[in-house]
Amino acid sequence: MEAAPTSTNEDRFAVGDGWALVLDGAGRYPGESGGCVHPVAWVVERLTAHLSACLPHPDRPLTTIVRSAIKATMADHGPTCDITDPLSPGATGAVARVGKDQVEWLVLGDAAVVIDQGANGCTSIVDDRVDHLPDAPVVEGRVRTYSPAYVATVRNQPNGFWVLGAVPDAADHALVGSLPRRSVDQVLLCSDGVSRLTERYAWTWREVFDLHATSGPEALIRAVRTAELDDPNPRRWRGKRHDDATVVVLRTDTGSD
Template sequence: MHLIYAAATEAAPESTNEDHAAGGDGWALVLDGAGRYPGRSGGCIHPVAWVVERLGTRLGSHLTQWPEQPLTAIVRSAVEATMADHGPTCDLSDPLSPGATAAVVRLRDGLLEWLVIGDCAVVVDQGEGGITSVIDDRVDHLPDAPVVEGRVRTYSPDYVATVRNRPGGFWVLGAVPAAAEHALTGSLPLHAITQVLLCTDGISRLTERYEWSWADVLALSEANGPEALIRAVRNAERDDPNPQRWRGKRHDDATVVVLRVSQVNA
């Protein structure tokens, strides 16, 4: 068995793409940059995209080199290596230090394994067995989280600094190696799987904001390719009659990886 990889990514209009997608022999991943707040450096001199790119490269390298290591160990080592890339000018103890959310899948010993942290998603199509979706939505269920009303509705950065990469809060990758142990992990037998979708929240907003089902998402991708999902997102964002009702940006970077499972060895 092997995985047939297809991907698409697009920056939000008039923005730099802070998402990342990659795939290799039996693995794939997506990352979504955890950006800065206005007026807050996060203690780091580097752009968010710089952190995301290095983290993605490290993850891909470690997934290839250490196929028998647990995904949590691979992710932890990739975070440690990324932190070492920064140098003394960056204060990575700042709780708002730039990082990324992530979804990682791997084929091993007849299983599809996954790790999800932050607001990325893994969606597994098991044909007649149904659809399994794994989304780390802890950031959406923070108790009494104060929302700042500005150009974008978002959590107060001072509040985020108290709950990011903290027990009872939410977790992202980039400057706290222990975050890997707080990811959502699991596995399913590969023989029952027909396709797998990984995406950033720029794609999953189809289900979270615009009333699509994951079956709708998978069907459109299967019929017209992953690029069609980005077009669907942009159409929904453009036609949204009241985008200010949502916490977060009207437009976001959108990235999707689709894996078709071939039961014939390559």
């Protein structure tokens, strides 16, 4: 995990016995409070803590765990926070859990889970709904981004996109799935600060897994930073030139990296 240069890190990760999660802070926009007095990182930390407390219980579905974590995080706010504000800070997230027979995952927001099935290839589960909003107005400021007024109409809304934080029903709109454990070698979870290697810079997920296998997560983050600095036209992308970057690989045999 590494913060974007000159920024406060709003990513978080956690790993346990047979599970892992990666969260990436969502919000806030310049000039917008989101109705909340807490920094985005505080919200991400609370979500991480509540998810981590529930994920060791294999009998609880991932959507139920995420709903519970959102509710608990909402309860952590004080009366000075208006969490009904549609721009209330939250997080995108990727969760994976290795059970006795199944590997399960849940993705919400622009995070990613990538399943390595060895000779059968890599399957990515990326919630890119935020990139496919119809007629979304992009404003040209310090970075190219959606207008906050527009985001307020589509965040945690049908036909929009969903994040963790202040709307428990977001759990029901997550991308979820499972595969037999015997068919999965390892699972990669990452924030969009790492998935941009494939989305922007033409890497394959096999190349990502191979670099991790030989040189570890730090090498992947170094590769991200090199690609960002070498980009001849970073303004072509919506979003930041540099972003917080977090990656965790959950192996189905022995644990996590």
